[in-house]
Amino acid sequence: MTRLRFLLSACLLFCFGLPAAAATTLTVGAIFVGSTNDYGYNRAMHDGLEAMKAAVPGVTLLEAENVPETAEAERVMEGMIQQGAKLIFATSFGHQQSAFNLAKKHPDVVFEHAGGWMLNANFGNFFGATQAAWYPMGVAAGAMTKSNTLGFVAGVPIGYLIGNINAFALGARSVNPKVEVHVVVTGSWSDKAKEAAAAGALIDQGADVVAMHVDSPATVIQTAESRSVYSIGFQSLEARALAPKGWITGLGFTWGPFMTETAKSVIAGTFKPAMVRLGLGQGMMAIAPFGSAVPEAARTLATAAADRVGAGFNPFTGPITDNSGAVRIPAGEAWGGDKMGSFDWYVEGVVGKAK
Amino acid sequence: MSTPFAAAVLSSSILSGTSLLYATLGELVGERAGIVNLGLEGLMLIGAAVGFAATSLAGDPYIGVAAAGLVCLAANLIFGFIVIERRANQLAAGLTLMFFGFGASTLVGRPFVGAVISGLPRLPVPGLGAFDALVWLAAPTALLLWWLLFRTRWGLALRAVGEDPAVAFAAGQRPQLLQFQALAVAGLLGGIGGAHLSVGLTQTWDEGMTAGRGFIAIALVIFAKWNPLWAVAGALVFGGAESLQLQLQARGADVSPFLMTMVPYALTLLVLLIWGWNRMSAAPAGLGRNFFGVE
Numbered sequence: 171m172t173r174l175r176f177l178l179s180a181c182l183l184f185c186f187g188l189p190a191a192a193a194t195t196l197t198v199g200a201i202f203v204g205s206t207n208d209y210g211y212n213r214a215m216h217d218g219l220e221a222m223k224a225a226v227p228g229v230t231l232l233e234a235e236n237v238p239e240t241a242e243a244e245r246v247m248e249g250m251i252q253q254g255a256k257l258i259f260a261t262s263f264g265h266q267q268s269a270f271n272l273a274k275k276h277p278d279v280v281f282e283h284a285g286g287w288m289l290n291a292n293f294g295n296f297f298g299a300t301q302a303a304w305y306p307m308g309v310a311a312g313a314m315t316k317s318n319t320l321g322f323v324a325g326v327p328i329g330y331l332i333g334n335i336n337a338f339a340l341g342a343r344s345v346n347p348k349v350e351v352h353v354v355v356t357g358s359w360s361d362k363a364k365e366a367a368a369a370g371a372l373i374d375q376g377a378d379v380v381a382m383h384v385d386s387p388a389t390v391i392q393t394a395e396s397r398s399v400y401s402i403g404f405q406s407l408e409a410r411a412l413a414p415k416g417w418i419t420g421l422g423f424t425w426g427p428f429m430t431e432t433a434k435s436v437i438a439g440t441f442k443p444a445m446v447r448l449g450l451g452q453g454m455m456a457i458a459p460f461g462s463a464v465p466e467a468a469r470t471l472a473t474a475a476a477d478r479v480g481a482g483f484n485p486f487t488g489p490i491t492d493n494s495g496a497v498r499i500p501a502g503e504a505w506g507g508d509k510m511g512s513f514d515w516y517v518e519g520v521v522g523k524a525k
Numbered sequence: 526m527s528t529p530f531a532a533a534v535l536s537s538s539i540l541s542g543t544s545l546l547y548a549t550l551g552e553l554v555g556e557r558a559g560i561v562n563l564g565l566e567g568l569m570l571i572g573a574a575v576g577f578a579a580t581s582l583a584g585d586p587y588i589g590v591a592a593a594g595l596v597c598l599a600a601n602l603i604f605g606f607i608v609i610e611r612r613a614n615q616l617a618a619g620l621t622l623m624f625f626g627f628g629a630s631t632l633v634g635r636p637f638v639g640a641v642i643s644g645l646p647r648l649p650v651p652g653l654g655a656f657d658a659l660v661w662l663a664a665p666t667a668l669l670l671w672w673l674l675f676r677t678r679w680g681l682a683l684r685a686v687g688e689d690p691a692v693a694f695a696a697g698q699r700p701q702l703l704q705f706q707a708l709a710v711a712g713l714l715g716g717i718g719g720a721h722l723s724v725g726l727t728q729t730w731d732e733g734m735t736a737g738r739g740f741i742a743i744a745l746v747i748f749a750k751w752n753p754l755w756a757v758a759g760a761l762v763f764g765g766a767e768s769l770q771l772q773l774q775a776r777g778a779d780v781s782p783f784l785m786t787m788v789p790y791a792l793t794l795l796v797l798l799i800w801g802w803n804r805m806s807a808a809p810a811g812l813g814r815n816f817f818g819v820e
Contacts, residue, residue: 207639
């Protein structure tokens with residue numbers, strides 16, 4: 171009887187299992203530096219992959235969380251290739267070298283790395299153009315603040331992050347010239363206790379809107395919520411679930427369209443490596459729904475700013491002075507592209523020292 | 526809107542210092558019985574993960590804190606079995622416990638990353654401020670431990686074991702039983718310290734979220750000269766160093782943020798430098814040595 175059941179199930183498996191396996195057109199591997207439940211960077215990547223899986227029929231997805239930015243990453247990706255992966259997303263900045271090494275070893279596998287600079291025949295690079303997209307966040311914050319003090323919790327003050335803060339401040343002051351943005355650097359992309367203390371310190375100093383650029387916005391948003399101030403999220407659009415009362419809006423990555431295109435091009439054999447940097451209105455960044463506390467006027471201002479950025483408006487158009495009063499971008503000049511990573515100064519209105 | 530600077534620094538020092546204080550008090554009791562536990566960092570991580578997970582499952586932060594304390598108590602008794610019963614090297618066993626804690630906390634916490642909990646509520650006391658229950662209980666716990674260690678026969682016996690287990694044994698004490706009791710207290714407090722980070726301070730769980738606070742707590746035991754009352758001062762100073770630099774940044778002090786993030790660690794070095802010469806006189810004489818019984 172047992173044997174009969176076994177045979178029967180084997181037959182069933184043969185009939186239904188094989189067609190399913192044969193329908194796989196592409197196996198996609200993805201590695202994450204953290205957990206995909208973080209309401210932040212990794213969640214956004216995971217959501218993008220899920221969107222890709224839904225849009226491209228026959229995709230099998232292999233995911234590995236908490237992959238350190240060491241040689242271990244190479245072993246994990248190698249394992250995915252052994253399982254048949256032909257497209258690999260290395261999603262953290264520090265995974266770049268490992269992925270690049272493997273790309274040379276496996277010319278038949280396509281690699282896409284997030285946020286780096288390396289390129290090869292089978293190695294592309296992608297990221298969101300975050301700086302300009304922070305401008306409408308600033309507009310929303312500037313329209314909401316009563317104390318004219320905005321707080322920003324910063325992880326590691328690299329040029330790109332300073333650019334985000336600068337655009338945030340420019341946006342806020344475009345609707346409310348009295349606004350000051352106070353910055354607290356924690357010195358780490360992920361140190362929850364420090365993030366809570368940093369957000370607390372900003373609120374102690376009078377900030378009534380708190381924004382952040384760390385791996386996961388969860389701690390800062392929850393600290394703001396528990397102290398009844400507004401928050402603006404970053405990385406994943408889903409972070410709004412953490413602040414039912416104080417959520418204003420947030421900036422999130424929408425990787426789905428790009429990942430879908432890439433998967434399709436790999437299946438069709440037409441993949442071309444490129445340095446892709448797309449922002450608002452270009453499919454890689456989006457603005458989260460507004461919270462219930464945000465009045466219509468503020469929504470209109472922020473949406474209009476987002477539309478302007480989507481239509482090509484560059485917030486870093488001179489004249490722009492830094493917070494010591496020196497002109498950094500003279501009138502008639504505009505910063506974009508690679509310049510976004512080279513900020514080592516804060517714009518006027520930011521309280522803090524960049525270096 | 527804004528809070529006066531000194532009050533803000535003080536209240537955030539107390540908040541950051543609370544988990545440090547519990548962990549320090551726990552380690553202190555263990556060391557008073559002659560056992561140094563370098564695994565405190567891992568123990569705190571287990572406390573943070575279990576506390577968060579239990580809070581998420583039970584929906585009650587106090588159950589979460591209790592679960593964290595009890596699980597860490599059990600973990601420390603396993604450590605005790607290794608170093609007291611099996612007489613393994615305390616430093617090696619401690620480091621093993623630390624790595625075990627890293628792994629175990631990741632395993633326990635994984636399904637709960639991103640879970641939303643309602644953490645320890647703030648309980649306002651007129652004229653003093655609004656802190657959670659663990660903050661209010663921290664200093665009384667230190668006082669209670671001081672009384673137990675220095676004013677009871679149990680404490681006397683425990684300290685005697687820490688100085689010289691053989692002599693304590695000759696005086697009719699049971700060194701191993703006392704060491705187990707000390708480690709139970711240490712585990713309980715270490716777990717509560719970890720849980721305060723996840724359930725009280727941040728209301729999130731993240732892998733490795735203690736970020737070295739377990740090691741700072743071990744250093745604080747030395748700073749406190751193995752006295753629970755000094756530990757209160759120590760935890761405040763170190764909690765204060767961290768929150769002072771964050772508060773200064775929030776105020777827009779004209780100092781480099783890179784310099785600021787160094788402050789707590791520079792202070793640790795400075796304190797160890799100043800207190801260093803005292804160490805030999807204050808440390809329990811039998812610290813770190815295994816008791817092999819008396820033939």
